[in-house]
Amino acid sequence: MNHTKKTGFKAANQFEQRSLAICLENLAEQQRLSNRVRAVLPNNIAPHVVHCVPSANRLLIYAESASWASQIRFFQGEILAKIQASGQQNISTVQVRVLPPLASPRTPRKPRLPSIDNVRLLQHHAAASEDVLASALARLATTLSRRQQRSEPVSD
Numbered sequence: 716m717n718h719t720k721k722t723g724f725k726a727a728n729q730f731e732q733r734s735l736a737i738c739l740e741n742l743a744e745q746q747r748l749s750n751r752v753r754a755v756l757p758n759n760i761a762p763h764v765v766h767c768v769p770s771a772n773r774l775l776i777y778a779e780s781a782s783w784a785s786q787i788r789f790f791q792g793e794i795l796a797k798i799q800a801s802g803q804q805n806i807s808t809v810q811v812r813v814l815p816p817l818a819s820p821r822t823p824r825k826p827r828l829p830s831i832d833n834v835r836l837l838q839h840h841a842a843a844s845e846d847v848l849a850s851a852l853a854r855l856a857t858t859l860s861r862r863q864q865r866s867e868p869v870s871d
Contacts, residue, residue, distance in 0.1 A: 744769075751801055752776060755793045760786050765814055772807045774798055777814050784811045828866060834859045 745768055752774075753761040763783035768775045774794070778784035787794075791809045798806050829837075834856055841853035 748774065748798065748803075751797055752794050755797045756787065756790055760790075763787075769803065769806060772805055774803075774806045774809045776809060776811045778811055779814065781813050784813050787811045826862075828863050829859060831863060834863060 745766065748767040748769065749764060752767050753764055756764065760783065763779045764776060764787065765779055766777045768777070776787060776794070778787055788811050791811075795806070795809050798809075837852050837856035837859070841849045841856055843849075844852075
């Protein structure tokens with residue numbers, strides 16, 4: 716009796732070769748579409764076409780940025796004519812999209828603490844008043860004072 720739990724994950728070597736062939740065929744077709752689109756565009760705009768994907772009756776063109784996407788939109792008619800002339804009669808519209816920027820690693824931010832003079836000023840204003848704002852200022856001044864003391868290097 717085999718009681719192993721089946722998962723939805725498959726290793727790459729367990730896929731049928733046909734699935735991989737279909738993926739490679741789709742990628743090759745998308746590359747051909749990208750090359751046709753770049754051939755229509757001027758030399759200064761063409762390199763900014765990142766990818767082209769057919770979707771139902773649309774051709775989705777992905778650009779590097781919004782400014783390049785707006786430049787590519789001026790050539791929608793020519794792009795559509797070239798794509799239809801190459802045998803893609805089912806494509807009737809062209810849509811230009813912008814790829815989202817890649818997430819860059821964020822550097823940790825270091826807090827900027829106010830100067831000792833500003834902390835003392837907060838403490839002075841908090842001591843001079845007796846309302847809710849004064850108590851909040853007093854707590855803030857105490858916290859900032861503690862943080863300021865921790866961040867200063869200890870001198871010998």
